[in-house]
Structure formats: C-alpha cells, structure tokens
Amino acid sequence: MERSHGAPTRGEARAPEVTPDTEPVTPPPVAGPGLLEGLEEGVVVCDRLGVVRAANPAARDLLPGLRVGEVVDVARCEVLARAVRDGGPDGFETVVEHPAGERHLRGRRGPTLDPNPPPPQPQDGDTTWYLRDVTGEHARADTLLAAQERAAFLAEAGRALHGVLHLDRTARRVVALAVPRLAARATLVVRHDDTVTWAAAELGGGRPRVGRLGATDLARVPALAAALAGECAGSPWLAEELAGLTGLEPATGPVRACPVPITGVVDALVLLTDPRSADGETSDDPLTTAEEDLLSSYVARAGTALAAAALHEEQAHLGAVLQESLAAPRLPSTPGIAWGAAYRPARETMRVGGDFYEVVGGRTEDAPAAFLLGDVCGKGIEAAVLSGRVRQSWHALRLLEDRPGRLLTLLNTALLDAVATRDESPRFATMVLGDARPTGDGSVALRLATGGHPPPLILRADGEVEPVAVSGMLVGGIREARFGEAEVVLAPGDTCLLYSDGVVEARGPGDFFGEERLAAVLPRCAGAPAPVLCEQLEQTVVAWLDGHDHDDVAMLAIQAPSSRSVA
Structure with missing residues (x-):
C-alpha cells in the first residue's frame, strides 16, 4: 500500500512545520x-x-x-x-x-x-x-646560548694559543684562559726532555706564574710523575705535592686532574681547582656532559699548542746550534800577519749562508797560517750546510796536504764523492785558499790556489791595486778539474783581499757594483788596518745596494803590518 507523499512512517520524527511567519530556532551555544x-x-x-x-x-x-x-x-x-x-x-x-x-x-x-x-x-x-x-623554549634557548658560549670560548682559545711557539708563553696562556671560565684556579705541568715547567693562574692573582722543576725535583713527587705518565691522575694528594714543590698556595677546594693528550713531544697535566660550571658558579656537583666536552676540547687545544711550542723550541735550538757551528769564525792572532774579515749573509736573520771563510794559525811557530774563502751554490740553510761540509773537509785534508793546488784537487774529489754517496744533485763551489808565512823582514809570503773564484786583489801601501793572475775550474764540478796556483809577496803595508762574488754582483740602482768599481774604491783604504779596510768596503757595498736584496757577501784581508797599521 502506498503511503501518501510526505507522510511520516512509524518511528520517524515529525519535522516542525515552518511557515512564513515562524523564525528558525538555533540550538543554544555551549558556555x-x-x-x-x-x-x-x-x-x-x-x-x-x-x-x-x-x-x-x-x-x-x-x-x-x-x-x-x-x-x-x-x-x-x-x-x-x-x-x-x-x-x-x-x-x-x-x-x-x-x-x-x-x-x-x-x-x-x-x-x-x-x-x-x-x-x-x-x-x-x-x-x-x-x-x-614556554619552559621548553627557554631550555632550548639556554642550551643553544650555552653551546654558542662554549664555541666562542674554544674559538678564542684557539686564536690565543695559535702561533705562540714559545713554551713558557704558551703555558701562561693555557692557565690564563682556563680562569675563570673553567675553574677558580688552574695549574699546568709540562715535562719536556729533562725539564718540568709549571704555570699557575687564579682569580685575582694577577699575571700567571711560571717556574721550573728539575729531574731530581720530579723524583720527589711520585704522584705527579705518575700523573704525567698517564697514571693515577685523580690522586687526592697530587695538588698537595705540587703545591709543596712549587711554593703555590695549597688547594682549598676540589681538584680535577686533566691529562693533556699529547704524544711524542711533551707530557702535560692540567689541574683545575674548584671546577666551575658554564655560568661561572662554583659547584660540587659532577660536570655535565656539555661541560666535560668543553673541558676535553680545551685541553686538546692546549695540548696541540704546547706540542707545537715544544717542537718549535727543539727546532730553534737545533738551528741555533747549527748556525753557531756554521757562523763565521773568529780570526786568530798571528805574529807578523794582520787579518780582517767581513760577512753579510743574504738572509741576515739566519746569520749563515753559502759564503764562508776560515783562518787557522800555524801548528808551530814557523809553520804558515792557512786560509780559505769560498762560495757554494745556493742560499740559506742548505748552502750553509754545504759550506760547513767544505770547511770540515778542508780542515781534515790540510793535515795531509799543504800545497794549495793539490789541496784543491783533494777538495774537489771529496765534494764529488759526497754527492755520489748521498744521491744528491751536483753541488759545486768556488774558492780561493792558500797559506801565509812571515819572512822575518816585515813581509808576508803568500801561496794561493783558486777554483772558479774571482782573483784576489793586492792593495799596495801606495794605493796601487794589482789583481793576482791566477784562475781555475769550479770545485765539485768534474773530476778532471784543474786549478791554478800563484805566489805573492806582501811588503809592509800591503794587503791581499779575497772576496766572494756577492761583492761585485751587488746590484744597486740599475747596475752591479762590479770589479772595476771595487778596484777604484780600494785605493781609498790604503794604509788602513785590515779590519778597518773590510769594514769600509762592506759599508760601501751596503750603501750601493740601497736596501735591495743581495747575495751572500764575504771578504778576507791578509796584511803585512806596517808601523802605521794596527795588527
């Protein structure tokens, strides 16, 4: 049976009838x-x-x-x-x-x-x-700020420790940076070779202090020795032993020992008294992970700086010893002969170069004095090492051979053999050598031999300049090299000048100093003592250079003294 359109069935709700005169009803809102x-x-x-x-x-x-x-x-x-x-x-x-x-x-x-x-x-x-x-936001912001502060501190420490290259100054900076950021007081102990260096800084304590402990001192503090070796770094009596040994004030708060991770150069240990938290407040609570990371990162940077400083000091000491062994020697006092010399390396801060001279007095009263002046190829420390090799070879070979020409032949062979043994590229040298013997009448007899070197100049007492007619081949170039010899007599007041090519090749304003200019300058020095003559020539060459770069310069003057000159 069909139901009428729109009639509700059983169970359906009848919708309210809406007429044009009726307002719609809205359900009441929630409170x-x-x-x-x-x-x-x-x-x-x-x-x-x-x-x-x-x-x-x-x-x-x-x-x-x-x-x-x-x-x-x-x-x-x-x-x-x-x-x-x-x-x-x-x-x-x-x-x-x-x-x-x-x-x-x-x-x-x-x-x-x-x-x-x-x-x-x-x-x-x-x-x-x-x-x-916003507690979480604050926590995140505080964490970020603390991380930024730690990063800024480590960056500052890295800049402050970078390039110091001096062990004492590095030690001072290590403890100065640690206070107050890491602790109320910081003590650093560094063992390098047989010396122990300590540095300490504290709040309000002024400039960090630095001291030394010897090997015997270290033997009296077993806890410190063990800590430096990486053992029992947390020993409670470690700070007390160190305070008693160095005269530092005993620690009044907790002490944290931090071994510095360095290998092969130095052993180091940092002691932090009253370790401080990131906000600078002293606390007995254990350090947080972030604070542990900060401490380990700082100690690692300190270790790198200390190792670099110690290594630099070793190299500087080695360089100083090497320079001292290669530096120009003192001239001997030889009866009847006056000596003068001047030396200016191309790299003046190194004090050594490829030019060299050497003078040795006679082994007996009647024996002649031997001399040598030369120039090896190259500049700087490598040239200085080669010049040292030549000088040592000359010292040894002159005990076997006193003839200048034959001595040059032996030096030539020694240089070639050294190059072959060391598998080096050919290294040659130019030199002039010989001996000088007083004759008893005020004159000095010279024997000379040269190998590839500018000929010596004789300055007579009256100002006349004479080159010595002698020449030869490079030393260390070929085994069949030939070397010239000559003999010269210096009358009282006469001077024989040996010089390296750095003198005549000194380049001034647009031109070289040259042999002609040298020969023209020499007469002005006639009658001057040998040391004064060399000094005047050096000043003349330096003035000619006018601040320009130059090669090594070496001069050696051999003079027969006159009554007017000072030996």
Whole structure:
C-alpha cells in the first residue's frame, strides 16, 4: 500500500512545520569557557578588580592556585595579578612555581570574551589573558646560548694559543684562559726532555706564574710523575705535592686532574681547582656532559699548542746550534800577519749562508797560517750546510796536504764523492785558499790556489791595486778539474783581499757594483788596518745596494803590518 507523499512512517520524527511567519530556532551555544577546554593555551577572564570570572583547564594547570570567583593569587602569579589590577602591559613573561617544577610562563592580553548566552557574562572592564608554558623554549634557548658560549670560548682559545711557539708563553696562556671560565684556579705541568715547567693562574692573582722543576725535583713527587705518565691522575694528594714543590698556595677546594693528550713531544697535566660550571658558579656537583666536552676540547687545544711550542723550541735550538757551528769564525792572532774579515749573509736573520771563510794559525811557530774563502751554490740553510761540509773537509785534508793546488784537487774529489754517496744533485763551489808565512823582514809570503773564484786583489801601501793572475775550474764540478796556483809577496803595508762574488754582483740602482768599481774604491783604504779596510768596503757595498736584496757577501784581508797599521 502506498503511503501518501510526505507522510511520516512509524518511528520517524515529525519535522516542525515552518511557515512564513515562524523564525528558525538555533540550538543554544555551549558556555564560553567550554569552548576553550581543548586548547593547550591557557585562557583566563578577569574583571577589573582582578577577580577570575573564567579559566580553562590549561590555565588552571599552569596556575594551580587559580580559582574562579577569586582574585588572582599574587603569590602564584604576581605579574598577572599586577597586570590585571593596574592595567599593565599587554604582555609579560615570568617564572612561576609549579608542582612539576619551576616553569616559564608567557602571557598576552586578548580581546574580551563575549559568550552568548551567559554564564559568564562579561562586564565592562573584563580582560582576557592567554597564557603559554614556554619552559621548553627557554631550555632550548639556554642550551643553544650555552653551546654558542662554549664555541666562542674554544674559538678564542684557539686564536690565543695559535702561533705562540714559545713554551713558557704558551703555558701562561693555557692557565690564563682556563680562569675563570673553567675553574677558580688552574695549574699546568709540562715535562719536556729533562725539564718540568709549571704555570699557575687564579682569580685575582694577577699575571700567571711560571717556574721550573728539575729531574731530581720530579723524583720527589711520585704522584705527579705518575700523573704525567698517564697514571693515577685523580690522586687526592697530587695538588698537595705540587703545591709543596712549587711554593703555590695549597688547594682549598676540589681538584680535577686533566691529562693533556699529547704524544711524542711533551707530557702535560692540567689541574683545575674548584671546577666551575658554564655560568661561572662554583659547584660540587659532577660536570655535565656539555661541560666535560668543553673541558676535553680545551685541553686538546692546549695540548696541540704546547706540542707545537715544544717542537718549535727543539727546532730553534737545533738551528741555533747549527748556525753557531756554521757562523763565521773568529780570526786568530798571528805574529807578523794582520787579518780582517767581513760577512753579510743574504738572509741576515739566519746569520749563515753559502759564503764562508776560515783562518787557522800555524801548528808551530814557523809553520804558515792557512786560509780559505769560498762560495757554494745556493742560499740559506742548505748552502750553509754545504759550506760547513767544505770547511770540515778542508780542515781534515790540510793535515795531509799543504800545497794549495793539490789541496784543491783533494777538495774537489771529496765534494764529488759526497754527492755520489748521498744521491744528491751536483753541488759545486768556488774558492780561493792558500797559506801565509812571515819572512822575518816585515813581509808576508803568500801561496794561493783558486777554483772558479774571482782573483784576489793586492792593495799596495801606495794605493796601487794589482789583481793576482791566477784562475781555475769550479770545485765539485768534474773530476778532471784543474786549478791554478800563484805566489805573492806582501811588503809592509800591503794587503791581499779575497772576496766572494756577492761583492761585485751587488746590484744597486740599475747596475752591479762590479770589479772595476771595487778596484777604484780600494785605493781609498790604503794604509788602513785590515779590519778597518773590510769594514769600509762592506759599508760601501751596503750603501750601493740601497736596501735591495743581495747575495751572500764575504771578504778576507791578509796584511803585512806596517808601523802605521794596527795588527
């Protein structure tokens, strides 16, 4: 059976009839605070007297003392109470006590709620506050800030320790940087070779102090020796032993020993008294992971700087010893012969170069004095090493052979054999050598031999300049090299000048100094003592250079003294 169109069946609800004269009915809304129960942000509605008219669950959780119908509890949230009562700023941030711990709370003023219908019904002067827990944000911000501060400290430490290259200054900086960032007091102990260096700094203690401990001192402090060896670094009496040995004030707080990770160069240990947290507050609590990382990173940087400084000092000492062995020697005092010399290396800071000279007095009263002046290829320390090899070979070979020409032949063979043995590229030298013997009448007899070197010049007492007619091949070039010999007699007041090519090849304003200019300058020095002659020539060459780069310069003057000259 069909039912009529639009007629409800059994069980169906009959819809209300709507006529043009009937208004639609809207279901009543949920009460105002009920709309906000699902929000994570707390919402509080207060009247102008500070009475809480409404608060959602999130707000009551943030402020457990909040009560609807009561005035905002000043003890629970003073900032909110003052803002409600006094109409303060539209936003605030504060710290409130919470059963779960201290919480950071941020609030902002919002528009007045207008729930319809009541309750509650806002009145004139009601305000709405939105509250948010920002404890996590603060924690993340604090963590980031602390990480940035640690990174800035390590960067500053890296810059301060970089390139110091002096063990004492590096030790001072290590302890100075550690106070107060890492501890109230820092002590560093470094063992390098047989010497133990200590440095200490403390708050208000002024400039860091540095001292030394010998091997015998270290033997009296077994805990310190063991700690430097990487054992029992946490020994409780370690700081006391060190204080008694160095005269430092005994530690009054907890001491943390931090071995420095260095291998092969130095052993080092950092002692931190009253280790401090990242905010600079002394605490007996164990260091956090971040603080442990900061400490280990700093100690690693300190170790790198200490190792570099120790290694540099070793190399500097080695260089100084090498320079001293290769430096120009003192001239001997030889009866009847006056000596003068001048030496200026191309790299003046090194004090040595490829030019060299050597003078040895006679082994007996009647034996002649031997001399040598030369120039090896190259510059700097490599050339200095080769020149040292030539000089040592000359010292040994002259004990076997006194003829200058034959001695040059032996030196030539020795250089070639050394190159072959060491698998080096060919290294050659130019030189002039010989001996000088007083004749008894005030004259000096010279025997000379040269190999690839500028010929010596004779300056007579009357100012006349004569080159010595002698020449030869490079020393160390080929085994069949030939070398020339000559004999010269110096009358009283005469001088024989040996010089390296750095003199004549000194390049001044657009030109070389040259042999002609040297020969023209020499007569001005006639009658001058040998040392004065060399000094005047050196000053002339330096003035000609006018600050330009130059090769090594070496001069050796052999003079038969006259009554006017000073031996």
